[in-house]
Amino acid sequence: MKTDISKFFRASLLKLNPYKSAREEYLSEGRDMILIDANENPFQSSTNRYPDPLQGELKQKISKWKNVNPNQLYLSNGSDEFITQIIMACCEPGRDEIMIVPPTFGMYKVSAQILGIGIIEVPLKPDFKLNTKAIIDSAKENTKLIFIPTPNNPTANNFDPIEIKKIIKSFNGIVVIDEAYIEFSNHESFTKLLEYYPNLAVCQTFSKAQGMAGARLGMAFANPDLINYLNKFKAPYNLNSLTINAALKRINEQVLVKNQVKIILKERKKLEISLRKIKFVESVFPSDANFILIRVDNSLKRYKQLLDYGIVVRNSSKNIFCENTLRITVGLKDENEKLLFVMRKMENL
Numbered sequence: 001m002k003t004d005i006s007k008f009f010r011a012s013l014l015k016l017n018p019y020k021s022a023r024e025e026y027l028s029e030g031r032d033m034i035l036i037d038a039n040e041n042p043f044q045s046s047t048n049r050y051p052d053p054l055q056g057e058l059k060q061k062i063s064k065w066k067n068v069n070p071n072q073l074y075l076s077n078g079s080d081e082f083i084t085q086i087i088m089a090c091c092e093p094g095r096d097e098i099m100i101v102p103p104t105f106g107m108y109k110v111s112a113q114i115l116g117i118g119i120i121e122v123p124l125k126p127d128f129k130l131n132t133k134a135i136i137d138s139a140k141e142n143t144k145l146i147f148i149p150t151p152n153n154p155t156a157n158n159f160d161p162i163e164i165k166k167i168i169k170s171f172n173g174i175v176v177i178d179e180a181y182i183e184f185s186n187h188e189s190f191t192k193l194l195e196y197y198p199n200l201a202v203c204q205t206f207s208k209a210q211g212m213a214g215a216r217l218g219m220a221f222a223n224p225d226l227i228n229y230l231n232k233f234k235a236p237y238n239l240n241s242l243t244i245n246a247a248l249k250r251i252n253e254q255v256l257v258k259n260q261v262k263i264i265l266k267e268r269k270k271l272e273i274s275l276r277k278i279k280f281v282e283s284v285f286p287s288d289a290n291f292i293l294i295r296v297d298n299s300l301k302r303y304k305q306l307l308d309y310g311i312v313v314r315n316s317s318k319n320i321f322c323e324n325t326l327r328i329t330v331g332l333k334d335e336n337e338k339l340l341f342v343m344r345k346m347e348n349l
């Protein structure tokens with residue numbers, strides 16, 4: 001049975017007439033045409049033409065790679081853009097709200113604030129597990145979206161998929177599972193469950209394991225009705241041709257990416273062991289991502305000392321349950337060794 005998910009969308013936008021470029025409908029026919037509709041410079045270069053607004057070629061390629069249908073796929077200028085777009089799509093400013101589960105990725109809250117959308121915070125348990133009952137009990141009629149990143153940022157742990165499924169099943173709105181770090185984790189992607197849960201959206205990114213943070217490319221996977229709806233009010237050319245071409249190339253380089261991930265995971269393991277031996281490190285939290293959260297004696301002091309030695313980490317201490325923590329990205333072997341060398345020196349400071 002097909003579920004009507006339009007009830008999760010903003011009623012005031014359902015009838016929106018989107019911007020369309022004149023050539024869109026003709027190019028899909030594959031005909032060779034003279035393009036004098038968009039006021040471009042006609043002299044050919046790699047960027048003289050506007051890119052394909054719906055990124056047909058890239059979607060074909062990603063859908064084969066990720067085993068989804070092209071109509072279940074939305075591409076964005078980084079996951080950050082998708083986060084903003086889905087909030088805009090589902091929440092009425094001044095009335096609706098999103099739910100987040102702090103400590104969590106900061107952009108969900110920032111995007112909601114910019115758009116005039118309320119935020120309910122349902123903190124994780126102190127051991128960084130989801131508080132499933134509190135999440136389910138706290139959802140109200142105007143709660144339209146729940147954002148759950150797994151592996152989580154900044155805590156680096158995976159959440160239990162069974163708990164996540166309970167939330168998806170019980171929530172009368174869309175649950176966004178943010179899999180920015182999925183390549184570093186041993187959990188399966190939630191994209192496999194898209195056909196069972198029409199209110200599920202999953203996002204992944206080219207910014208982390210895929211090594212393309214500078215190109216800005218996010219992928220979101222969801223029910224085709226939600227994708228269609230998102231397409232209606234995205235910026236017409238939200239992905240540029242340089243990014244599209246770089247991504248087409250990168251998808252062919254997955255052996256290289258897998259190898260880099262393997263090296264990063266090996267380095268992560270070494271770092272975890274060595275960090276535990278540093279005197280001012282009080283805990284090293286288990287990681288399923290490409291970063292490690294540690295608790296130190298005094299995070300501000302240690303953060304500044306590292307800066308003095310030319311090393312930038314993230315001070316995560318302002319997050320709930322993260323007092324005196326630092327978040328450290330796993331770097332190259334030399335960088336990790338330098339970090340440990342400096343931290344050993346800092347033991348006496």
Ligand SMILES: Cc1ncc(COP(=O)(O)O)c(C=O)c1O
Nearest residue numbers: 078079080105149153180205207
């Ligand atoms: C959980 C999570 N989601 C999304 C993003 C943003 O990804 P993108 O670079 O694709 O905007 C990050 C970046 O740190 C993240 O940690």
